Amino acid sequence: MKIAISGSEGQLGLSWQNYLKGDLDDNEAKSSTIHPGYYEAKVYKSSDSEAIYWLPLNRKQFDLCMPESIHATLDRFQPDVVINTAAYTKVDQAEDEQELAFECNAKGVYALGKACMERDIRLVHYSTDYVFPGVEEDVLKYPSGYPETAPTAPVNIYGETKRMGEQELLSIEGDFLILRVSWLCSAYGNNFLKTILRRAKSHGHLKVVNDQLGVPTFTEDVIEQTLELLQMDARGIFHLGSKGMISWYDFAKEILELADINVPLEPVSSDFFPSKAVRPKFSKLSTSKIENLGITVWPWQRSCKRVVSSLKDI
Ligand SMILES: NC(=O)c1ccc[n+]([C@@H]2O[C@H](COP(=O)([O-])OP(=O)(O)OC[C@H]3O[C@@H](n4cnc5c(N)ncnc54)[C@H](OP(=O)(O)O)[C@@H]3O)[C@@H](O)[C@H]2O)c1
Numbered sequence: 037m038k039i040a041i042s043g044s045e046g047q048l049g050l051s052w053q054n055y056l057k058g059d060l061d062d063n064e065a066k067s068s069t070i071h072p073g074y075y076e077a078k079v080y081k082s083s084d085s086e087a088i089y090w091l092p093l094n095r096k097q098f099d100l101c102m103p104e105s106i107h108a109t110l111d112r113f114q115p116d117v118v119i120n121t122a123a124y125t126k127v128d129q130a131e132d133e134q135e136l137a138f139e140c141n142a143k144g145v146y147a148l149g150k151a152c153m154e155r156d157i158r159l160v161h162y163s164t165d166y167v168f169p170g171v172e173e174d175v176l177k178y179p180s181g182y183p184e185t186a187p188t189a190p191v192n193i194y195g196e197t198k199r200m201g202e203q204e205l206l207s208i209e210g211d212f213l214i215l216r217v218s219w220l221c222s223a224y225g226n227n228f229l230k231t232i233l234r235r236a237k238s239h240g241h242l243k244v245v246n247d248q249l250g251v252p253t254f255t256e257d258v259i260e261q262t263l264e265l266l267q268m269d270a271r272g273i274f275h276l277g278s279k280g281m282i283s284w285y286d287f288a289k290e291i292l293e294l295a296d297i298n299v300p301l302e303p304v305s306s307d308f309f310p311s312k313a314v315r316p317k318f319s320k321l322s323t324s325k326i327e328n329l330g331i332t333v334w335p336w337q338r339s340c341k342r343v344v345s346s347l348k349d350i
Contacts, residue, residue: 037086038071040115042100042148043122044092047225048162051255052119054224055079056090073113085267091115095122100144101136106151117158117266120148123198127166128312130194137193142200146208153210160262163202163273165218165250166195170316175249181281181320184216184273192313202273213265214273215258218319219287221339222255223346232288233347236297246285246303250319253277254339264331275321278336290337294344 039056043049057065058078068074068089077088091113099105100122110118124130124140145161152159167188168174178186190196205212221229229252235242253276261276282290285303292301306315323333 037117038074038089038091038113038115039077039117039119040091040093040098040109040113041119041121042093042098043095043120045094046121046123046125047220047222047227048121048255048258049092050224051222052121052259053090053092055256055259056088079263098122100140100148103144103147103151106148110151110155110157114155115157117160118148118152119262120145120159120161123162123201125194127192127194127315130197131192131312134193134197137197138200141194141197142204145201146204149205149208149210149212152212153208156211158211158213158266159205160213160215160266161201161205162258163214163216164195164198165216165319165321166190166192166316167199167202167216168195168316168319170318172317174318178318178320178322180324181251181275181277181322183322184275184325191316194313195316211271213262213270215262215265216273216275216321217253217258217277218321219250219252220255220258221252221343223343224255228252228284228287229291229340229343230347232291233295233297233344236292236295236299239299241300241302242288242292243302243304243308244285244288245306245309246283247305248315248317248319249281249283251278251280251282251321252287252336252340254336254343256342257334257339261326261331261333265326265329268329270329274326275323276326277321277323277333278339279323279333280336281320282336287340290340291344294341295348
């Protein structure tokens with residue numbers, strides 16, 4: 037199976053690359069002789085399953101805002117699957133750059149979906165909990181998190197453009213997986229976990245909001261759940277993630293404890309950090325649908341421990 041990973045320099049794109057590379061470093065990653073441009077993955081689902089070859093595509097090689105670059109790259113490398121981790125992700129900036137966010141997250145995703153459909157390529161596209169309203173009342177309405185069927189109603193422009201991207205894909209009859217994730221974390225790129233570790237060391241005192249609820253989702257879990265869905269030939273919308281529901285404050289507390297960093301941590305309300313884009317108060321996605329398919333969903337603490345210990349010297 038030949039997998040092309042768009043957005044390869046973002047958090048999830050880098051995570052995919054590192055997952056498929058296994059314990060090899062960049063120089064050791066083995067180029068495929070059968071499929072030029074691709075690398076051989078160290079990950080095989082089982083001894084008799086198909087080998088995986090992967091191709092990282094950064095923004096220069098594959099720009100969602102330039103359909104011609106999408107067509108040229110797909111024709112040149114002929115992947116079986118495109119894993120689209122690329123997106124306009126600047127949540128606050130999107131309030132001022134609506135057109136650009138729409139161009140990438142809605143129009144670009146439509147162009148990608150169409151291009152994949154025309155070439156019989158499977159598309160895995162990541163979306164977000166921000167498609168939901170995230171109002172406090174929904175904590176009681178959906179105690180185990182938003183199911184895939186809950187009505188969408190984003191509260192900010194970024195969420196709206198991601199919802200439009202989902203709708204554009206659903207309007208095309210393609211072999212698509214739309215995978216919603218929330219509170220993405222990893223050892224790569226930018227995320228809350230890394231910010232907390234850095235700030236704890238530089239500031240010595242942290243204030244973290246305790247009135248937004250959700251669950252951290254670690255990219256390695258996302259990747260493993262994605263691979264399982266691909267193996268099952270699943271199609272449609274699925275929520276990926278971890279078990280549990282906490283606030284950002286609870287998350288910060290656990291990160292500091294695991295890293296053995298002892299600095300004062302103060303819970304504050306969202307009003308303490310005014311932001312341009314409204315943030316949802318409730319972001320938990322229910323993972324019942326994938327669990328019913330037999331996919332394992334781990335408590336968030338499991339991956340948190342692994343990632344914090346890999347970042348001890350940040
Ligand atoms: N991070 C989260 O907490 C979170 C939560 C829910 C859902 N998600 C979704 O998960 C996916 C991965 O997120 P992430 O955390 O990996 O985001 P990220 O770190 O911001 O990475 C996004 C990547 O997309 C690239 N990109 C931006 N515009 C592009 C374009 N027009 N064409 C091609 N590439 C473009 C960016 O390149 P530049 O660096 O050059 O801009 C960046 O490398 C996204 O779909 C996001 O919406 C993320």
